[in-house]
Amino acid sequence: MKTVSTRRLAQDEPAKVRRRDREKTKAEILQIAFEEFAESGLLGANADAIAARAGITKRLIFYYFNSKEELFIAVLEMAYGKMRLAEEDLHLETLEPEAAIRRLAEFTFDFHQANPEFVRLVAIENIHRGRHIQRSEKLTRMTRPVIGQIERVLAKGKSLGAIRPEIDAHELHATLNALSIFSVANRHTFEAQFHWDMTSPEAKARRRVEIAEVLWRYVRCDKASAIADQ
Amino acid sequence: MKTVSTRRLAQDEPAKVRRRDREKTKAEILQIAFEEFAESGLLGANADAIAARAGITKRLIFYYFNSKEELFIAVLEMAYGKMRLAEEDLHLETLEPEAAIRRLAEFTFDFHQANPEFVRLVAIENIHRGRHIQRSEKLTRMTRPVIGQIERVLAKGKSLGAIRPEIDAHELHATLNALSIFSVANRHTFEAQFHWDMTSPEAKARRRVEIAEVLWRYVRCDKASAIADQ
DNA sequence: CCTGTAATTATCCAATGAGATAATTACAGG
DNA sequence: CCTGTAATTATCTCATTGGATAATTACAGG
Known part of the structure; x- marks a missing residue:
């Protein structure tokens, strides 16, 4: 079972350059751990398997991340961080209310469809009652920028009479x-x-517009909407 | 760790009557396994823990269910079965379209709120890519009666002009x-x-009406609805 | 070049837990 | 009352796996 040459499996670069690179090694571990945990x-998820896939020793994982749980927390932080970055690129401000809402919906749908591992990770964390996300300073501070964008879209829509005033972001x-x-x-x-x-x-496309x-x-106002657009 | 007297812990009845009762023992194992898996x-989930809580030996679990996975499948079957039973009591036929839709929504919400273990079990099964639900004859045949009810509500609503014709059950x-x-x-x-x-x-009540x-x-038709009710 | 530090490896260990073996016991039907 | 069968128990096994110990090696700064 313990093969002799577990090293160098995931390596395709010139092999010399990037050994002993703290940040790169950590990033590689994180990425593979993300996949394994998801x-x-x-x-x-198995520490040996992560090590094997990363082309390193298991000890190195604990050297950098101390324990499996801390590694899992680090993975969560990375995954949520990426989502936050994606959300920042969503520019809803310039759009009309209806277009903004639809764009928001489609963006969210596309993100989840493109990142099923992320969705799985979130499900796993919920099975564990969110105890890791709670323990992470970084994650509890990490506000989701998309909420601010939604609030602005709603405010604009409400002032234009296109969106119901009672809708909450x-x-x-x-x-x-x-x-x-x-x-x-x-x-x-x-x-x-x-x-x-x-x-x-087809099913995905249909669900996308459906959502x-x-x-x-x-969110739309009862009277205005049906006539206002189209 | 292996305590001597794990037996008789979950027993409160007269202690004599119900030993050597195949069906009752199986049902007890199932219920506790359900809780542990969820x-x-x-x-x-741990077979020793299930045995201890059920006041039996671990061997008995394997005697009746062969393996942990088969036990898990049996648990899934039981849990889905209960939901199906609950759904049958939902009589939407007599209601007007809007009332029927709202009742359906509230019933579903209440069921999930009241059965978080069931929701967790479903999440867990999805993490495992549904491989157990697939393997179960019983579950793949088990059609959800609520779909038929929804279809009838929609048909009635559409014929009355209260529900959009393109809505799919x-x-x-x-x-x-x-x-x-x-x-x-x-x-x-x-x-x-x-x-x-x-x-x-408060949050639950709010979410309930929100949904x-x-x-x-x-689902409602664009024109009729705003005026029709209230 | 030399050396201290930090990255990395090889190997071990102890706990855990699913499932197996085989013995024991309750009880229904004769 | 006796006995065969099925329910139930006590005990063992062995693979798995987080994590620990200690040795090794790359490389930056002097």
């Missing part, structure tokens, strides 16, 4: 995330129950 | 379940990010 969960965010995450997170039990392929391009539609119909 | 996941079911499950399944990461208590009675509102606004 695939197998906190218990299921956090509720809207929860609604959207619920719809978007479900398509990835609960894919398997849903498919098994209804013999429904949620991964086909935008749900969201827009939820 | 709490700790497929890997995290499965999409609606997915939308509702996404919203409802999220409030339980993603509670912890959501709360950590927004310092938002989703378990308080019904989202659903109804999604």
